[in-house]
Amino acid sequence: MNQFFKAFLMLMACYCPIVSAQESAVATIDKLMSSQFKANEPGANVLVARGGKIIYHKAFGMANMELNVPSDTGMVYYIASNTKQFTTVAILQLLEKGLLSLDDTLGKYVKSTPPVSQITIRQLLSHTSGLNGDGYRDSLNIPKGNTRQADAERYAAKNMAFPAGSKWLYNNGNFQTLGYIIEKVTGKTYQDYINENIFKPVGMNSSVVVTGDATLIKNRPSGYSIGRRGILNINLHDTQDLYASGGILSTATDLFKWNRALKSGILVPKKTLELAFTPQRLTSGQTVPYGFGWYIDNLHGSAVYRHGGAVPGFISETFYLPQHDIYVVILINSESAVIPQVLARIAAAELTDKPYKFQRGELVHENLGKYAGLYESEKGEKVNITEENGKVYWQRLGGRRYEVMPSVADEFYFEKDFLWLEFQRDKKKKIDRLVFSRAGYTPNTWKKLEKPALRLSETGQEL
Structure with a gap:
């Protein structure tokens, strides 16, 4: 009986971290989905299964806005x-x-x-x-x-x-x-x-x-x-x-x-x-x-x-x-x-051993002023990078301005859209390009032009 009890404890010691890791992952998934679908807007159904078992299933938002009908997990889409x-x-x-x-x-x-x-x-x-x-x-x-x-x-x-x-x-x-x-x-x-x-x-x-x-x-x-x-x-x-x-x-x-x-x-x-x-x-x-x-x-x-x-x-x-x-x-x-x-x-x-990380970091002080400038994609599109009061902003010409959050060295992310920016350097350690990417999509590279950042309006028009 004593040997059985020891074996049981050893089994639980191995099993509990797995359960705990899964519960933590599910909590993260719920936080992610809850941030994307508002209670008073059209909604969604999200299901996640692992090993043949449903570990997360939740409805968000509204099924019918006019009749004020909330979504539920039995909705047919x-x-x-x-x-x-x-x-x-x-x-x-x-x-x-x-x-x-x-x-x-x-x-x-x-x-x-x-x-x-x-x-x-x-x-x-x-x-x-x-x-x-x-x-x-x-x-x-x-x-x-x-x-x-x-x-x-x-x-x-x-x-x-x-x-x-x-x-x-x-x-x-x-x-x-x-x-x-x-x-x-x-x-x-x-x-x-x-x-x-x-x-x-x-x-x-x-x-x-x-x-x-x-x-x-x-x-x-x-x-x-x-x-x-x-x-x-x-x-x-x-x-x-x-x-x-x-x-x-x-x-x-x-x-x-x-x-x-x-x-x-x-x-x-x-x-x-x-x-x-x-x-x-x-x-x-x-x-x-x-x-x-x-x-x-x-x-x-x-x-x-x-x-x-x-x-x-x-x-x-x-x-x-x-x-x-x-x-x-x-x-x-x-x-x-x-x-x-x-x-x-x-x-x-x-749920794998390689989750995406959106970790807020500190903007390295000595890099301030080095990111700012005008960048151009292979398609000729231009984006303006500016810095104000210790913050970095991204703005396409003709588009809105967005603050990007510092992560690790030379990397930033858009807080709500799961987009990354990575500023890359040449052999002289000078920033000469940025890579713009989204989970699952081919990254785009933008070359830094020999021009200062433009002065743009809130809607991206040159001042």
Whole structure:
């Protein structure tokens, strides 16, 4: 008994720091999300899971501003382009059943002529098809009553944007066309196929494929925009035309079920699903950071499978680290300045051993006056760096002025936007450039010009 008790104490000694670290990370995540979504503005649903368990799920803000209805965790949001994951899995299911091949050409399913007819399903899935037309924007002009076949033929009738396989270009028309292929192969509507072969087996009971604006969807929040004119209502156009590229609505909990179903292999074998998580290769040999329906990213060296989505009034992000089994879902019912990919990245990193740090430091006194000046990007954009009363400010020409907070030596950050500035020095230790970066985005370098800082108004106009 004594030996058992000792073993138990040793086990708890190992376990408690893990629990404590997770609780601390969750508290940090909650502080982060609470700072981004105000109680009296359009809101969001945020879910974070680790190891197959939900460790954080919270609703923020308002679902309906006019009726004063707060958000709750059961709200059903447009997930927009995250729909592409579902279309991808549907295609892979048909591949497993031998009903199609990834190397099947478009001409097999859609009336078309070369070179469009030679586009493959693989190229449609990976946005390397060269198919012309955005799909989402084009859907604004689709005649009422048009069939899916007519829509697919309309895309196929256009000239190629580039030779198939030679470039990568995100294009909703690729997945609109895949939706029609699913219908032609199965004899079912896209909606019925997804319901029967994905939603029902997974238990995604709150998820729907939208069939039009008139459809009543229980627990759907209203969509808004937040901008210079304040908070405004957003009216969607006929949402049935979002279709296989962006027509699904779901909850954070249902998307968690989706993540677990993919991991378990109940929808499609893991080996087949790996095709979707493999960066695709162009005819030049170059690989692109996209598989089938997912972006292939990384977080501090760990693989990430993610996608974002946006339709009028709604934005979304799903973000998965397979190595750590961390999954983040962010669903927002507004077109706000919040970038969900950045929030998801920071939240996920908090649960790894390499969290992002926003630590307030002291401005080194001897550096005062050395940062100020006019900087220019590779695109010719200019930014003014000024110093006043021991503080450093960033201001684009024509834009507002922002104070940047000192962190460590020569590094600053924007307190609310998760942006970093790093002033870099030449061989003589003189500051000659700054690097502007955001979590998950390619940094931009700005060269310091041989000119003093400009005198600008509050709106960035030269005085």
